[in-house]
Amino acid sequence: MTGKKTTASSAGRTRKKAKVVLEDEEEAGLEDEEEATVTLSVEKDALECDICCLPFQSEAFMCKNGHSVCAKCCIRTNGKCWTCSERIGDIRCRPLEKLLAAATTSCMFKSNGCYDVISYLEKVTHEETCQRAPYKCPVHGCAYSGLRLGYHVAQDHGHDDDGLASVVFIYGKAVATVRKDEPFRVLLQRNTERVFLLLNGHDLLQGRSLSLLCLGPRFQDGVEVELKYKMEVSGGAPGALTLSASGTIPFARRLDGFQAKGFLFVPDAYWGSAGSISVTVRIYV
Numbered sequence: 093m094t095g096k097k098t099t100a101s102s103a104g105r106t107r108k109k110a111k112v113v114l115e116d117e118e119e120a121g122l123e124d125e126e127e128a129t130v131t132l133s134v135e136k137d138a139l140e141c142d143i144c145c146l147p148f149q150s151e152a153f154m155c156k157n158g159h160s161v162c163a164k165c166c167i168r169t170n171g172k173c174w175t176c177s178e179r180i181g182d183i184r185c186r187p188l189e190k191l192l193a194a195a196t197t198s199c200m201f202k203s204n205g206c207y208d209v210i211s212y213l214e215k216v217t218h219e220e221t222c223q224r225a226p227y228k229c230p231v232h233g234c235a236y237s238g239l240r241l242g243y244h245v246a247q248d249h250g251h252d253d254d255g256l257a258s259v260v261f262i263y264g265k266a267v268a269t270v271r272k273d274e275p276f277r278v279l280l281q282r283n284t285e286r287v288f289l290l291l292n293g294h295d296l297l298q299g300r301s302l303s304l305l306c307l308g309p310r311f312q313d314g315v316e317v318e319l320k321y322k323m324e325v326s327g328g329a330p331g332a333l334t335l336s337a338s339g340t341i342p343f344a345r346r347l348d349g350f351q352a353k354g355f356l357f358v359p360d361a362y363w364g365s366a367g368s369i370s371v372t373v374r375i376y377v
């Protein structure tokens with residue numbers, strides 16, 4: 093519970109149906125709408141379930157003493173009120189549900205330029221896919237989080253001693269040297285804000301797992317982009333097989349928590365005495 097304050101102003105109330113507008117930021121300044129609206133200031137935690145502290149979804153339940161919890165917590169507590177031990181799960185808390193259904197709010201990425209007015213119940217879903225949500229820099233110790241990750245990486249890490257961002261796709265092809273002990277290599281595409289990470293997973297015995305991830309916009313001019321890749325690793329020893337993998341590149345806004353669904357297994361023998369390999373990556377639409 094952050095107790096973050098939502099702010100308020102008010103408008104006319106001539107119609108029967110009221111609409112509630114919750115604002116995340118300090119300013120409200122809404123013009124009168126045709127429909128009667130009341131803009132309220134509500135402590136954020138008043139709209140959160142007392143047990144799980146998550147925002148209420150469309151259903152809220154209450155015990156006979158009026159304590160309210162979300163639908164999931166009714167199940168979690170076996171239908172017993174957490175506060176007074178009375179039965180909970182049979183009575184819906186309609187006034188709260190009505191309020192939640194009528195409420196609109198702003199996106200948490202308003203400061204990044206998202207001015208959408210969203211239904212309170214869709215806030216979480218919207219923010220997960222909001223086009224103005226920032227991308228987090230994957231470089232260890234760097235605090236950058238913003239919409240221009242490609243520019244930031246080229247500018248601020250492009251000249252790092254480890255040559256972190258020195259690999260750039262030329263006509264969709266990049267050749268990167270990956271050291272066995274580095275968790276990823278950054279690949280950049282000129283004139284786009286996309287940052288590609290050639291991930292080098294160390295969670296396997298007798299080898300490493302290579303996969304590709306894009307930190308960058310999934311949509312271009314409102315259309316979802318599907319980017320494909322092919323990567324190849326040639327064997328160090330004469331006659332060794334060339335390993336290759338291809339697929340669709342997943343998109344994310346941050347590296348932490350990302351789990352690759354597929355990867356190219358590169359056995360220890362391929363890494364040679366220098367402990368590095370050369371990986372050729374091609375991307376295309």
Ligand SMILES: [Zn+2]
Nearest residue numbers: 141144162165
């Ligand atoms: Zn809950």
Ligand SMILES: [Zn+2]
Nearest residue numbers: 155159173176
């Ligand atoms: Zn109760």
Ligand SMILES: [Zn+2]
Nearest residue numbers: 199201206222
């Ligand atoms: Zn948004």
Ligand SMILES: [Zn+2]
Nearest residue numbers: 229231234236
């Ligand atoms: Zn950075």
